[in-house]
Amino acid sequence: MSLDARKKEILKAIVDDYVTTCEPVGSKALIERHNFTLSSATLRNEMAELEKLGYLEKPHTSAGRIPSDKGYREYVNSLAHVDIITNEEREEIEKGIATSVDEVSDLLRNATNTLATQTGYVSLVLTPSLTKSYLTQLKMLMIEPGKALVVIVLSAGVVKDKVVKIPNFLTDEQVSEISKAVEQQLSGKALEEITLITVTSSVKDTTIPDSLLNQVLYEAYTAIKQVDKLDVYLEGKHKILSLPEFSDIGKARDLLDTLADDGMVAGYVKELGATSSSDERDSYMIRIGQEITLEGLEDCTFITTTYKVNDVVSGNIGIIGPKRMEYSKVISQINFVRKTLNDEIKKING
Amino acid sequence: MSLDARKKEILKAIVDDYVTTCEPVGSKALIERHNFTLSSATLRNEMAELEKLGYLEKPHTSAGRIPSDKGYREYVNSLAHVDIITNEEREEIEKGIATSVDEVSDLLRNATNTLATQTGYVSLVLTPSLTKSYLTQLKMLMIEPGKALVVIVLSAGVVKDKVVKIPNFLTDEQVSEISKAVEQQLSGKALEEITLITVTSSVKDTTIPDSLLNQVLYEAYTAIKQVDKLDVYLEGKHKILSLPEFSDIGKARDLLDTLADDGMVAGYVKELGATSSSDERDSYMIRIGQEITLEGLEDCTFITTTYKVNDVVSGNIGIIGPKRMEYSKVISQINFVRKTLNDEIKKING
DNA sequence: ATTGGCACTCGAAGGGGTTGAGTGCTAAAA
DNA sequence: TTTTAGCACTCAACCCCTTCGAGTGCCAAT
Numbered sequence: 001m002s003l004d005a006r007k008k009e010i011l012k013a014i015v016d017d018y019v020t021t022c023e024p025v026g027s028k029a030l031i032e033r034h035n036f037t038l039s040s041a042t043l044r045n046e047m048a049e050l051e052k053l054g055y056l057e058k059p060h061t062s063a064g065r066i067p068s069d070k071g072y073r074e075y076v077n078s079l080a081h082v083d084i085i086t087n088e089e090r091e092e093i094e095k096g097i098a099t100s101v102d103e104v105s106d107l108l109r110n111a112t113n114t115l116a117t118q119t120g121y122v123s124l125v126l127t128p129s130l131t132k133s134y135l136t137q138l139k140m141l142m143i144e145p146g147k148a149l150v151v152i153v154l155s156a157g158v159v160k161d162k163v164v165k166i167p168n169f170l171t172d173e174q175v176s177e178i179s180k181a182v183e184q185q186l187s188g189k190a191l192e193e194i195t196l197i198t199v200t201s202s203v204k205d206t207t208i209p210d211s212l213l214n215q216v217l218y219e220a221y222t223a224i225k226q227v228d229k230l231d232v233y234l235e236g237k238h239k240i241l242s243l244p245e246f247s248d249i250g251k252a253r254d255l256l257d258t259l260a261d262d263g264m265v266a267g268y269v270k271e272l273g274a275t276s277s278s279d280e281r282d283s284y285m286i287r288i289g290q291e292i293t294l295e296g297l298e299d300c301t302f303i304t305t306t307y308k309v310n311d312v313v314s315g316n317i318g319i320i321g322p323k324r325m326e327y328s329k330v331i332s333q334i335n336f337v338r339k340t341l342n343d344e345i346k347k348i349n350g
Numbered sequence: 351m352s353l354d355a356r357k358k359e360i361l362k363a364i365v366d367d368y369v370t371t372c373e374p375v376g377s378k379a380l381i382e383r384h385n386f387t388l389s390s391a392t393l394r395n396e397m398a399e400l401e402k403l404g405y406l407e408k409p410h411t412s413a414g415r416i417p418s419d420k421g422y423r424e425y426v427n428s429l430a431h432v433d434i435i436t437n438e439e440r441e442e443i444e445k446g447i448a449t450s451v452d453e454v455s456d457l458l459r460n461a462t463n464t465l466a467t468q469t470g471y472v473s474l475v476l477t478p479s480l481t482k483s484y485l486t487q488l489k490m491l492m493i494e495p496g497k498a499l500v501v502i503v504l505s506a507g508v509v510k511d512k513v514v515k516i517p518n519f520l521t522d523e524q525v526s527e528i529s530k531a532v533e534q535q536l537s538g539k540a541l542e543e544i545t546l547i548t549v550t551s552s553v554k555d556t557t558i559p560d561s562l563l564n565q566v567l568y569e570a571y572t573a574i575k576q577v578d579k580l581d582v583y584l585e586g587k588h589k590i591l592s593l594p595e596f597s598d599i600g601k602a603r604d605l606l607d608t609l610a611d612d613g614m615v616a617g618y619v620k621e622l623g624a625t626s627s628s629d630e631r632d633s634y635m636i637r638i639g640q641e642i643t644l645e646g647l648e649d650c651t652f653i654t655t656t657y658k659v660n661d662v663v664s665g666n667i668g669i670i671g672p673k674r675m676e677y678s679k680v681i682s683q684i685n686f687v688r689k690t691l692n693d694e695i696k697k698i699n700g
Numbered sequence: 701a702t703t704g705g706c707a708c709t710c711g712a713a714g715g716g717g718t719t720g721a722g723t724g725c726t727a728a729a730a
Numbered sequence: 731t732t733t734t735a736g737c738a739c740t741c742a743a744c745c746c747c748t749t750c751g752a753g754t755g756c757c758a759a760t
Contacts, residue, residue, distance in 0.1 A: 062709040162452060350496070412722050
């Protein structure tokens with residue numbers, strides 16, 4: 001069922017051409033651009049066969065061929081992974097990611113922006129999944145009567161906080177007492193092991209009445225759980241309007257409507273990421289056209305990969321672009337962004 | 351130079367019609383829809399005059415008229431401020447804003463989303479200007495050697511924090527000592543009075559060497575200054591693709607490109623807001639078409655108003671829509687969102 | 701198996717006619 | 731003086747027709 005060498009070469013040539021021109025490629029034009037030692041007639045026969053096999057499509061009878069999803073898939077699968085990325089690009093990416101950074105979240109935001117700028121497509125970064133990280137610190141600060149700030153520090157170097165309501169008449173000291181007890185009990189525990197029960201049972205000997213105590217502990221618990229909320233950065237949405245495949249306003253609208261729902265996109269990427277299991281060098285998740293089950297993305301390609309926090313695979317980073325894209329180039333760019341991001345996260349987490 | 355009553359009525363009718371149909375309105379059609387006691391010929395004469403005066407425009411000789419920017423301006427200025435907003439809408443807005451709220455920032459985000467949903471246009475909310483608020487608390491927490499979290503609580507009920515680098519060998523106690531000294535010195539001070547000098551001179555008697563101390567204080571200072579950074583929520587950008595005036599993909603792209611730069615939009619709104627000085631009921635800032643100096647917004651109208659934190663006018667809230675919009679309706683919506691937001695902020699700040 | 705040749709296809713682009721909602725102007729009516 | 735009926739004119743939108751050309755499939759010859 002696999003294609004012979006010549007068919008592969010022809011398919012590659014067609015995809016390459018179509019990617020640059022965005023117009024159906026015909027037999028003559030193909031011969032002119034590449035120097036095949038073939039007549040157009042032979043090429044036509046081959047193309048007819050490729051079409052019969054499902055790798056090519058005709059927009060209409062008298063037009064050239066365009067790659068089908070299957071064609072792109074074959075093209076992508078047999079792509080040699082060369083890094084075609086200039087030194088200037090490397091520098092720009094490094095600068096883009098490592099500029100004005102205090103926390104991991106700054107890195108992630110920068111990476112999203114940089115990726116969008118460099119590729120010209122929509123980029124997205126999912127915040128790390130933190131269920132495996134363990135809690136290193138938990139502090140509660142009284143802000144005013146009835147209000148406290150819970151600060152949570154995780155092993156992944158992530159700091160989060162949340163304002164919570166507490167009983168009005170609790171004093172500074174009482175809050176701090178509870179805070180210390182909770183911290184002592186929970187620090188070192190992985191986020192996923194922490195349950196409402198672990199939290200409520202963490203404070204034993206205290207002068208504070210149980211009902212008040214439980215209220216505070218419940219709030220602390222919600223604060224902890226909220227830390228693990230999946231967040232997503234999506235950048236460069238407006239760029240799709242510059243792509244010829246979205247010159248149809250209806251298509252553009254469908255796509256943007258879908259992308260407007262960050263949460264949905266995030267969920268989808270997370271699903272995708274979960275199926276990834278291959279080795280380091282090749283761990284891209286590529287979904288082409290119909291393979292994507294999100295509405296409005298039928299003409300898109302989704303490329304994601306993962307980045308690491310504390311040497312644990314944890315978040316996803318990738319782009320959404322048209323099917324018709326320079327795959328080698330974009331993959332190189334994502335790859336380098338991933339690498340840079342990994343390095344910078346390591347630096348920042350000491 | 352002011353228009354007579356009939357001309358005003360005609361202009362109003364034309365704008366009303368154009369707003370609903372998005373098509374040039376002609377003399378006959380206008381008579382049919384409204385029951386003018388006029389012949390079409392008279393109407394034509396009046397329309398010709400209105401055009402001469404600059405209130406109307408013709409897309410081409412044989413089409414109807416559309417309002418010019420000046421026409422819209424006249425229309426808006428003579429608009430009676432009635433609240434046309436149903437009880438269901440009120441409820442939706444109230445629910446939209448007050449759902450799952452812990453902090454002021456949650457309210458702002460909710461308000462942005464609600465406004466976008468209700469109007470169908472792009473909505474934006476600027477975070478409050480905090481220069482007038484005073485600092486009530488400042489805590490520094492060691493996260494790990496070399497890294498600390500600065501938590502800042504303001505009178506406006508706003509809590510912000512920032513991770514900062516500190517000298518590696520400072521201990522928990524030393525950080526806390528500095529923190530207390532700084533807090534004691536600065537609490538009660540307005541954000542705008544705090545300078546690097548106030549901060550660095552706040553810690554006197556200490557065992558910590560000056561050079562280290564200054565490093566920490568400098569970081570604390572940057573954290574304080576960062577609190578006042580203007581932030582902007584922009585929501586519903588994708589909705590403009592559904593508007594007929596942006597069925598031209600080029601225009602849509604220009605607009606979205608501009609809106610992609612949140613900071614620029616924020617800056618512009620802030621400028622606008624500054625010129626607002628009128629009384630409570632009428633404090634809308636309306637900019638129509640050419641009056642807007644941002645690229646790509648020539649066909650848009652910008653409506654903003656202000657909301658209050660601690661009874662001080664402080665942030666801006668508004669929408670960006672097409673010139674052709676139901677002004678009364680949209681103004682009512684913004685007005686009610688503003689009111690609800692003000693109320694909820696009061697509630698949350700106790 | 702490859703190729704030259706040929707008839708065929710069909711979208712894009714361009715020209716021409718029709719339609720219809722709109723205009724401005726004029727002369728008569730109010 | 732203002733209003734109105736009437737009329738000639740305008741022009742985008744629409745449809746239809748033709749032409750053009752890059753493309754195809756197929757067949758017979760190499």
